[in-house]
Amino acid sequence: MTLAMVLVVREQGGSYPQAGLVSALYTVGMALGSPLVARLVDRRGRRAVLVGTGILYPLALAGLVWATEPGHWAQPVLAVVAGTALPPANSFMRSLWARLPLRDDERELAYLWEAFLTEVLVIGAPLMLAALMLTGSAGVALTVVSALGGIGALGLALTPLPEGADPAPGGAAEASPGSLLGPLRSVSMLALTGAMALCAVPIGLMTLAIPAFVDEHGARGSTGLVYACWGIGSALGAVWLGRSQSQVAAHLRFPRLVLAFAVGTGLPLMATSPLMLGLALAVGSAPIALVSACEMSLVSTVADSRSLTEAFTWASLATVAGDAVGLQAGGLLMEPFGPHGVFAAAFGVALAAAVAAFACRGLLGRHAGTSVPTPSAGR
Known part of the structure; x- marks a missing residue:
């Protein structure tokens, strides 16, 4: 839009x-x-x-x-x-x-399909x-x-x-009476949205670095194809790796996925041509949709069930804000450091996001006081 x-x-x-x-x-x-x-x-x-x-x-x-x-x-x-x-x-x-x-497992699969459709x-x-x-x-x-x-x-x-x-x-009124922050009054929810924002910064940085790299190598016409590799890799990662994820608790799985995302973010540093960049993006983006699906699953557990719609909105805004910061930072870094410098910044921020995700595992393992009933049959 x-x-x-x-x-x-x-x-x-x-x-x-x-x-x-x-x-x-x-x-x-x-x-x-x-x-x-x-x-x-x-x-x-x-x-x-x-x-x-x-x-x-x-x-x-x-x-x-x-x-x-x-x-x-x-x-x-x-x-x-x-x-x-x-x-x-x-x-x-x-x-x-x-x-x-x-x-x-059904709920996690629903979030995974939504992350796939987003890609x-x-x-x-x-x-x-x-x-x-x-x-x-x-x-x-x-x-x-x-x-x-x-x-x-x-x-x-x-x-x-x-x-x-x-x-x-009236549920949200009871959950956060008179509070402008609503679900963000929860320390767990605040930690999660902070981690989500940090995870989105490398996306913004790479969004700017990819076309600059392709342009630098004189292949501006292939920019769209290289971008497509990024999205295709993430979508395939969701389909290929997604079903095996729910065996590990979401708060333990999240930092591991963010670390995998950070490693994937570092792959473009080895690219020397648009073709190699496309391959690096296709392989490195495999965890992105999985990270997104895990984030949604965590929001559903750490947020109060009476204010879930607002909680998911704050989570989306955190991602948008992180992406915007990455875009702005990428613009400032591009001229002095070039595309590889911006890719390096994205890798560094992604590693910082992984450290933050591991640091707040305990908070993310706490469920909100009012939880959503879940059938036990078939577990």
Whole structure:
């Protein structure tokens, strides 16, 4: 969406600073509004919130595209509104897996498939945007994508759920009365989100280093293919390695996976060509989806079950924040140190994330006071 917004503002005749402002304000609205919207889901149930945001979100973006222009006061306002009204479908879906009466191995498999689909979307979403732009304009593409998001939220709102799977009304109010931080009042949840943010910093660093490396070797046209190797390796790692993971407790598995992620992050340092970089990314990215799935499983255990939607939202924001820090740091490091210097920084931060994950194993092993019932049959 942020890429699409930049393209829309430029298409409307706006400057890059104007495009950057609109995209940044959308992100600010998302960062400030998402936890509050998610808290509404936990307090009032999913239906009203998902229906409301599922309608408001595409309307705000349609207004930004078709009823405003760069320099008009309404454009940045609508960007903030759209970011704030982003439907909390992902966070609710993740909290739903925790609330459903599943065995631990079934729940972990659900989180693994969600992590796998996320990797597929990392590859497919930009391709879908490009395909839409071939048949129309950036404005049409953004309108269609936002409408699809709204339809998905409405579909989730209207899907029948088993009894007890919806958040209990007033639950979040009891879990965190009068607290702006909500689930982050828990030391375990705070430690987990900190580790997640640290794990995301190398992703941001490498996102900038990969195209710079490919460009440095005179093969700019293969940048998309090299990026695809990164996502494909992670997706294959989820399918190949995922089923064997649930035999180890999540709080013990998490630091090991982060260490494997750190080792994989160091492989691009040995690349001397775009082909070797693609291979290094394909092999080194194998633990990424597994780390993500384990993070989601840990959120479902360390967070209070009465505020799970908000907890998953904070976890997502931690990842977004870490990625943004990595992108900014990569930009500052690129000129003096080059792509290999940025790859080295990513490797160093990933090792620091592994150390942090091992350090907080004890905290992550603590379950929240209010837990989700889990059937024991078949264990």
